[in-house]
Amino acid sequence: MTVNQNEKKRAxxxxxxxxxxxxxxxxxxxxxxxxxxxxxxxxxxxxxxxxLGFWFAQQGSIFIFVLLIFVYVKLMNRLDKRHDVxxxxxx
Amino acid sequence: MTVQAWTFVMVxxxxxxxxxxxxxxxxxxxxxFYVAGSSVRPVVNGMATAADWxxxxxFISMAxxxxxxxxxxxxxxxxxxxxxxxxxxxxxxxxRKFGKFTVPDFVGDRYYSRAARVVAVICAIFVSFxxxxxxxxxxxxxxxxxxxVEITSGVLIGMGIVFFYAVLGGMKGITYTQVAQYCVLxxxxxxxxxxxSLLMTGNIIPQLGFGGTLADGSGQLLLDRLxxxxxxxxxxxxxxxxxxxxxxxxxxxxLMVGTAGLPHVIVRFYTVPRVAAxxxxxxxxxxxxxxxxxxxxxxxxxxxxxxxxxxxxxxYLGIPDWFKNWEExxxxxxADKNSDxxxxxxxxxxxxxxxxxxxxxxxxxxxxIVTNANPDTTNELYVDRDIMVLANPEIxxxxxxxxxxxxxxxxxxxxxxxxxxxxxxxTSIAHDLLKREIRPRISEKEELIAARIAAGVAVCxxxxxxxxxxxxxxxxxxxxxxxxxxxxxxxxxxxxxxKRMNKFGAISGMIVGITFTAGYIIFFxxxxxxxNSPDHWWFGISPEGIGILGMILNFMVSIxxxxxxxxxxxxxxxxxxxxxxxxxxxxxxxxxx
Numbered sequence: 001m002t003v004n005q006n007e008k009k010r011a012x013x014x015x016x017x018x019x020x021x022x023x024x025x026x027x028x029x030x031x032x033x034x035x036x037x038x039x040x041x042x043x044x045x046x047x048x049x050x051x052l053g054f055w056f057a058q059q060g061s062i063f064i065f066v067l068l069i070f071v072y073v074k075l076m077n078r079l080d081k082r083h084d085v086x087x088x089x090x091x
Numbered sequence: 092m093t094v095q096a097w098t099f100v101m102v103x104x105x106x107x108x109x110x111x112x113x114x115x116x117x118x119x120x121x122x123x124f125y126v127a128g129s130s131v132r133p134v135v136n137g138m139a140t141a142a143d144w145x146x147x148x149x150f151i152s153m154a155x156x157x158x159x160x161x162x163x164x165x166x167x168x169x170x171x172x173x174x175x176x177x178x179x180x181x182x183x184x185x186x187r188k189f190g191k192f193t194v195p196d197f198v199g200d201r202y203y204s205r206a207a208r209v210v211a212v213i214c215a216i217f218v219s220f221x222x223x224x225x226x227x228x229x230x231x232x233x234x235x236x237x238x239x240v241e242i243t244s245g246v247l248i249g250m251g252i253v254f255f256y257a258v259l260g261g262m263k264g265i266t267y268t269q270v271a272q273y274c275v276l277x278x279x280x281x282x283x284x285x286x287x288s289l290l291m292t293g294n295i296i297p298q299l300g301f302g303g304t305l306a307d308g309s310g311q312l313l314l315d316r317l318x319x320x321x322x323x324x325x326x327x328x329x330x331x332x333x334x335x336x337x338x339x340x341x342x343x344x345x346l347m348v349g350t351a352g353l354p355h356v357i358v359r360f361y362t363v364p365r366v367a368a369x370x371x372x373x374x375x376x377x378x379x380x381x382x383x384x385x386x387x388x389x390x391x392x393x394x395x396x397x398x399x400x401x402x403x404x405x406x407y408l409g410i411p412d413w414f415k416n417w418e419e420x421x422x423x424x425x426a427d428k429n430s431d432x433x434x435x436x437x438x439x440x441x442x443x444x445x446x447x448x449x450x451x452x453x454x455x456x457x458x459x460i461v462t463n464a465n466p467d468t469t470n471e472l473y474v475d476r477d478i479m480v481l482a483n484p485e486i487x488x489x490x491x492x493x494x495x496x497x498x499x500x501x502x503x504x505x506x507x508x509x510x511x512x513x514x515x516x517x518t519s520i521a522h523d524l525l526k527r528e529i530r531p532r533i534s535e536k537e538e539l540i541a542a543r544i545a546a547g548v549a550v551c552x553x554x555x556x557x558x559x560x561x562x563x564x565x566x567x568x569x570x571x572x573x574x575x576x577x578x579x580x581x582x583x584x585x586x587x588x589x590k591r592m593n594k595f596g597a598i599s600g601m602i603v604g605i606t607f608t609a610g611y612i613i614f615f616x617x618x619x620x621x622x623n624s625p626d627h628w629w630f631g632i633s634p635e636g637i638g639i640l641g642m643i644l645n646f647m648v649s650i651x652x653x654x655x656x657x658x659x660x661x662x663x664x665x666x667x668x669x670x671x672x673x674x675x676x677x678x679x680x681x682x683x684x
Contacts, residue, residue: 049302049312054330057165058388069179069374085672
């Protein structure tokens, strides 16, 4: 393995860790923040028929979880290509 | 047609479908048996994973639990979905690149240690058996209530079906049957939810009807009505929590991390052809799970409102049939404490102990006599939480075919999960123990036979526990998640994200994590259940949430021990480098050593 390739892999991994940290921060804020720690505060706000904190606890967080994974998929597929570590087309 | 006739039709049709799919997708190699030849498309795998993950507990019990817990029910809603984010981001792509059949394979190879592998195998088998017993029980409940067969025969029929397609088809058969089962179960969950949402709020989408106004002309919000009813009867407000914040936090975290560490979920990501497919397949899995999980809180609120409206202060003589039918199963009981012939349903436990005990003969209104009514409260009604989803269509007076459909959906949920778990058990025994530990020279054909025999034996043991459930099934579920959170999750995450982590660190971390978590749960659940209250819990964390402390301990011990001992060999560090990049992932395979 050449030095150049190793360098490339390291850059790829750093960027990956960076994505993970940002996405997991959102994950944490939505579920543990909005739905648990600040739920009573957010409950003072009413949107539609829901108290906001209650909505995050029972529905909103789940929608955002799904979104997070698809954002991650998109980001990583682009990153794989850019750093030339993506997989060949399957047989 | 009657409910029973419709149930026979729906269940019969769905079973015929599963058997057809199973015959069409038989397995012929160990690769196909364990991981479906790593050829499953991401959307298909996502759907199968969703069916695998959503058990009888998700389908039958969860909405019922939420409808009694109110906002605190979010621990299950978030706990059982948020774990997929961890799974997609931290585990699935790397384990897929690693490309073996099982979780113990990864733990054993990454930590170059047979001891670590054996610990992982034992945990995997324990966790899976805990789960599978509960599924068989769910099958029994559905059969006994809707088809009037004994729980025993119900379990035997369920065993027969699972045996047929798990043993024949392995992972390949299971994956494609699970796709069919997902379709049945989601249809069966959404149809009644949509009908009830339309009836109660005029909104066709239950997720929105949940926050909508009632269709009875009062212009009141559903949740406001529910809060009002709850307040009048002395229950806590539906949209308020009654658990301590730290406990909600820890239970949610333990369930999330536990989900990400469960072997039967992780193994699903070995079945897709590529790393990129493993990532998107986790996304699809959560999408399909979210369809049910965002409907569940709506169902819970509808069911609760309906229940309070239908039974409170109503005369037993005029009560609807579903009430009396469930009373016959013993999952619902009424003790006319003040002898007014009406059902008083208020806060407080109606009975002494956990379950009602019925005496002979009938009471003044024709009800079954309850011998252990609790004289200290005025509440007269006992409702088992497990019946809410099954009874909901009847409570809302939906047509009979929908009731039959729900029964078929409950069976689909229980059978699909049971099959996935049985596969983990059979893989653990035939592959991790027999092939990797006891007889490495065994041929592929022999291994396949061993895997089928192991699956067959596992079905029988699971069936036994389904017929004779140990009283502690519910309690051991806390165990399954706690142990997965405190053992597998840290070991796998550090195996991927730290090149420096060595076997001494990982093994000592797993042992400390498991011992601590198991010790805490055993103490409060089995040795001193009388002390199982917030006053005695450490930091106010219940046994259900303690796995998260176990996980933190595991991380701390692993990092400390690993820093004090020699780094792992170079080839292991290269292995870690290798799984971090997607290129070069082939079909999951045997090591060529």
